Amino acid sequence: MDPFETLQDIWKSKQVAPQVQMPSLGPTAIHSRRKLQRNLQWGAIALLITGFYIIIVGILMRQEFHSVLTWTGLSLAVLVCWAQSFLQFSTLKKLRAIDEMATPDIHLSQWNDYYAFRKKQIAWNLPLYFIGLNLALALYMLELFKGRPWENIAIFITIYTAWMLFAYFYLGKRSLRKEENRLRGIMDNLEALKAQWAEE
Amino acid sequence: MTEAERTRQFTQLYQQYAPGILKLCLGYAGEESLAQDLLQESFVSVWNHLDQFRGEAQWSTWIYRVAVNTCLSYLRKKKLPTVSAENIPLVQLPDESSGKEQQVQQLYKCINRLAEADRLIIALVLEEKPYVEIAAITGLTENNLRVKIHRIKKQLTEIYQQYGSI
Numbered sequence: 176m177d178p179f180e181t182l183q184d185i186w187k188s189k190q191v192a193p194q195v196q197m198p199s200l201g202p203t204a205i206h207s208r209r210k211l212q213r214n215l216q217w218g219a220i221a222l223l224i225t226g227f228y229i230i231i232v233g234i235l236m237r238q239e240f241h242s243v244l245t246w247t248g249l250s251l252a253v254l255v256c257w258a259q260s261f262l263q264f265s266t267l268k269k270l271r272a273i274d275e276m277a278t279p280d281i282h283l284s285q286w287n288d289y290y291a292f293r294k295k296q297i298a299w300n301l302p303l304y305f306i307g308l309n310l311a312l313a314l315y316m317l318e319l320f321k322g323r324p325w326e327n328i329a330i331f332i333t334i335y336t337a338w339m340l341f342a343y344f345y346l347g348k349r350s351l352r353k354e355e356n357r358l359r360g361i362m363d364n365l366e367a368l369k370a371q372w373a374e375e
Numbered sequence: 376m377t378e379a380e381r382t383r384q385f386t387q388l389y390q391q392y393a394p395g396i397l398k399l400c401l402g403y404a405g406e407e408s409l410a411q412d413l414l415q416e417s418f419v420s421v422w423n424h425l426d427q428f429r430g431e432a433q434w435s436t437w438i439y440r441v442a443v444n445t446c447l448s449y450l451r452k453k454k455l456p457t458v459s460a461e462n463i464p465l466v467q468l469p470d471e472s473s474g475k476e477q478q479v480q481q482l483y484k485c486i487n488r489l490a491e492a493d494r495l496i497i498a499l500v501l502e503e504k505p506y507v508e509i510a511a512i513t514g515l516t517e518n519n520l521r522v523k524i525h526r527i528k529k530q531l532t533e534i535y536q537q538y539g540s541i
Contacts, residue, residue: 178532178535178536179531179532182482182501182531182535183501183503185475185478185479185482186398186402186479186482186501187501188479189398189476189479191394191398191401192397193389193393193394193411193414207416207445207448207449208448209416275420275424275441275444276427276437276440276441276444277444277514278440278513279440279443279444279447279492279495279513279514280514281514282444283447283448286448368491368492371490371493372492372515374516375519375523375526
């Protein structure tokens with residue numbers, strides 16, 4: 176008997192039964208596209224709501240805010256949140272465009288393109304988001320400082336600036352590097368998988 | 376297609392193809408719980424894209440292709456191991472008296488030593504899918520597929536023989 180036929184007999188001897196009669200449409204333990212989509216979708220919605228929340232806070236506290244800079248800060252915060260939300264929705268659209276009915280090599284290429292896009296995107300988006308939000312917060316703070324002792328202001332600004340510099344140059348860069356490495360790893364895997372479908 | 380027709384169609388497809396897809400996922404993943412998750416993910420995709428089926432291919436080809444893509448995209452986050460038959464660790468060898476289930480598990484382990492694409496192709500071969508359908512599922516030309524299948528069969532048999540079972 177051909178050795179492969181023996182393997183085929185072993186394979187056929189396995190009786191399988193799906194755990195459920197019908198699959199649930201809920202999440203599974205595996206890291207699927209649906210999970211990525213959910214994360215992006217809820218992130219985008221949360222940012223959209225945050226923008227509205229800042230507007231409501233501005234309207235409710237309009238008697239307290241007299242400086243143009245405060246309003247500029249609030250407007251910038253709303254703009255940054257909504258721009259980020261728009262970006263996440265665009266990324267979601269790109270993710271949804273990956274064709275699950277395409278042939279495996281095309282499907283893998285689409286995933287690779289998606290991750291290449293994400294890699295480029297995080298390189299400029301994360302620093303811009305960080306700077307935009309901090310600028311907005313700084314403008315908002317200026318009016319709050321009015322009439323306070325200069326020592327307190329100096330201490331606050333020193334601590335805040337030090338923290339921001341640490342967050343940007345150490346934590347931010349480290350997290351960016353980690354994310355880039357993660358995406359690079361995924362893309363390398365996809366390339367390796369794609370190569371397996373090549374002509375022999 | 377009305378919602379009731381859609382549900383009826385889906386139920387029918389699930390009942391017909393879920394066992395075969397589960398075996399494909401088992402061959403690919405090598406473990407039951409992950410295979411069940413991959414099966415579920417595959418059929419969620421089938422449900423989501425049911426309206427996009429245009430009848431250009433058979434249902435079977437379409438569903439198996441969705442499952443193959445689901446399996447492949449699951450692995451994109453995991454580090455791919457270097458595959459070599461020589462690297463197989465020595466384990467307890469199943470003998471003649473071994474149960475069928477143990478032999479099946481051994482076979483899954485051997486399949487797991489293959490490259491990811493090869494696992495999927497050989498699982499389809501073991502399922503006795505016609506070559507023309509495997510070519511349609513994988514998007515490979517029939518000639519390329521034949522070359523690949525010949526190599527994978529040889530590789531799998533060698534790996535299994537190293538366990539002393541054939």
